[in-house]
Amino acid sequence: MAQLSDDTQTPQGDTAPAALPGDGLREGIVDTLRNDIGEALLDTLLKPNDDLWVRVSTESWLATGQALKAAGFTYFCFLSAIDWMPSPFGNSQDDPDDEPKQIDMTIKQGYTGGETRMQVFARLTDIDRHVGITVKADVADDNQVVDSWSQLFAGANWHERECHEMFGIGFNNHPDLRNMYLPGDFEGYPLKKDFPLLARMVKPWPGIVDVEPMPDFEEAADAPAAEAPAGAIEGAES
């Protein structure tokens, strides 16, 4: 190693890491948040030894960010959205010769529930206490706008631009919601579930031929040998 001047040697790093986050810590965070935003905290989910999810009302999206930042969640991880509608095109992996499967179009939200098709969610980290939190909020179906976090976390600026481009969700008070990825004449919001992938529409998924039975698994041995290729997926599921 070449000579390093003194200012490059830092004492940090040798100290033992702070205690890994416990569930007690997470419960405390939920309590603090409930104190700060009250009724707006709609639902919480604490998976033991894993992670913490909270859902807040749309109006308090910005207030939640402020409260969490004040509570020590100063590290901005990401912000994005989910379209909970099941894709009307399935997973585009079925044999085109099969009967088209009936797709159940009921919208079912994930952890901490929800009422709307779209949800924004963000993740913040508390670097000192080594704990992270996922915050979700519904986005009204008729008015897809939430408050912007870009004044709060500078990094949210680009994430909201991306989110706007991919889902068509608007952000109040965002400095500029220009497209960042797609060429100017692109139409549609690609990450919405009803955005079709045209290449898949015109050409069936080439992977469906790739269902040869693998010899060294019991399931394969149990399954009838002359199984039709298209049926192999369903057959092995049982």
Place this chain on the structure above:
Amino acid sequence: MTLTDRQQLSYIASQAADARLNVELETEGMTLNIGPQHPATHGTLRIIARLDGEQVVWAEPVAGYMHRGYEKLTEVRTFPQVTSLINRIDWLGSFANEVPFILAAEKLMEIEAPPRAQVIRTILFELSRIANVSLFLGDLGVQMGAITPVFLAFRDREYILNLIEGATGGRFHPNFDRIGGLKDDLPKGWIQETKGAVKKLEEFCDTIDDLLFGNEIFQSRMRGIGVIPADIAKDYGLSGANARASGIDWDLRRDQDLPLSYDLADWKVWTHPDGDSWARCWIRLQETRESCKIVGQLLDQIPAGPVMTKVPRIIKVPEGEAWVATENPLGEMGYYVVSKGDLGPFRVKIRSASFNNISIVPWALKGVYVPDIITILASLYFILGDIDR
């Protein structure tokens, strides 16, 4: 610390003096367009900079020239197919991309890879970090007109690529990680080979340290330039070496509980108080050394046993949501995986490190001189696939 403080101050003072000069001379504004294809932008990033004389008034990166639509494509792939796709996000350290996704899927399925697979995963993870960062170190010289380091980097990187190829079959995109373990065990003689290669890489680090970091031109172009304070870094979500160079002591290898074997090795997280370009590069150099150390130690501790747990042939991931992030070569890379119990994921949010790291560019480039644009961008270190996804 006095040295860098003084340098920063003099740099800021000269910037201010220049700004006054710009006013006196009534310099005309000018727009400088760098890219989309420019050797200094590591691929296809475009930077539009508005100049006043020699200073940047504002700069704006234009991303999207490499947007390939990963998040949409994962929705029409099955879980095992997704790994072959996400390999290509950060293409210099491909194996590292697979690990957090696989871990997230394993978390949802509530299985864990056997210990042998965990150690091998960690070794390959660190090897891909070395492959990634060694090219960064070589490329750093090119940004400042020194051609030799990049040849050194390409030469020594081949040793690592050979190892990755030996173990996984792919030089670049291994697609080796499986839900529940690894595709294969290590080939015979690989451990011995790796020990030799790691030595070579350590020598490479020493060479670069002498050749580049000891170089006066390099220092004067990097020190005190592009300073990013810690709270700004947190605001923008900078991660990895960029955050640690600003004094944020945060490393996901150490600071979270994942089924990877980092606690078996004795290593150190480096931080630096300065937050300038030089600190960022220096941290990366030290990290390559630490990675060599981790690999060297883990090679002696690979337990015996299988490399794959029992998983069903057709993988269906139970309903649920999981977030797993790991400390990738470029910084924090995480996957937020939402599964609805199907063959494929319902939604995957890919949190890539470079996207956040590069979103600070408009802030960091404000007021700097034109030649510093390149060094600041180089020291922030991004990969286009990781920005645009």
Place this chain on the structure above:
Amino acid sequence: MGLVDKGRLPAPLTKLFNLSRSYSLWVYQWGLACCAIEMGAAFGSPRYDVMRLGVIPLPASPRQADFVCVSGTVTDKMAPAVKRLWEQMPEPKYAISMGSCANCGGPYWDSYSVTKGVDQIIPIDVYVPGCPPRPEALLEGIVLLQQRIKNEDMAAKWRGDEFTTLQRTRAMEAGEVDREGELISDTRSISDEPMPEVAAAHPEPIVVGGGPIE
């Protein structure tokens, strides 16, 4: 290049030109994605050392390049820039498409933002498949391109015609094949064919002023 302008070039001269052109190829590296790193390994690393093939990988601009190596994913946003690059290059120019992405879209065949093949934008001479192709594969692609250049009918290229080999032009003139005739122009089969050689037993007469040779 008065001779070329007349559309007729003596075969030995063509051969000489082709030989020199094929061994001083300046390549512009249009690296776009992962493949760019493998291209960098092929062009910039001591292990693969492309310069031994007579390829110079360091032109400063497309305006002084002989061929371009498009490696990586071409997105719809990038496509206009690729086209503009191609238009800036001087004739005669060649293009190598490296990697599945540039060939056909590769792993992103169903993506909404990826151009499914750079050959929709610019004409490609050599395709190098792989994801990513090994540097050796790229080197083979370059060798094949060199063979193609060696056999090329330069005058036709100058006129802007489709690629033809010298043998084929001669055969066409002799009435042995018609325009859509048998002698195929794909690179593989050219590499098997002998160069348009002046056999020692039958020295080709050289006519000053570029008259008919045979």
